[in-house]
Amino acid sequence: MSALLAVAPAVAAPAWADGGAELVLVPPGAVEVRSGGRSTLHAEVVNVGTESTDETVTISIGLAPGVFIMQPLPSACRPMPFGHSTTCTFPGGLRPGQVDSVDLGIVTSQGLDPGTRIGGVSASTTCGLPVQGSPTHFPIVVLP
Secondary structure, three states, rough: OOOOOOOOOOOOHHHHHHOOEEEEEEEEEEEEEEOOOOOEEEEEEEEOOOOOOOOOEEEEEEEEEEEEEEOOOOOOEEEEEHHEEEEEEEOEEEEEOOOOEEEEEEEEOOOOEEEEEEEEEEEEEEOOEEOOOOEEEEEEEEEE
């Protein structure tokens, strides 16, 4: 009996596979806000690699019910329906050590019960360059 071995054709590895650009999502830490109050959350994507990337980066943020993104939004951001989420898109050209970041004002409904809610954040690129740490969640702590 003879065994047949299939040999896959050589495929070039993506540019980021050999130590090039390496993107990491840095999510907001715990965001504290009083019921009916306002706060700010911060999220960023950092290129910790050794090469630049031409990839467009999008950071998407979603908030729990009763927590809303305040207007006006930064110019890179677009609101989604119902005011609980947004996407922020940054042009390509992230060099090593450079950061794409967003600061968003948030507000809670008046009378929102104290406790911890969960928000979500993810990051993606136009051509599939992976973003480490994406998606992830962060706590929104509603204080009395």
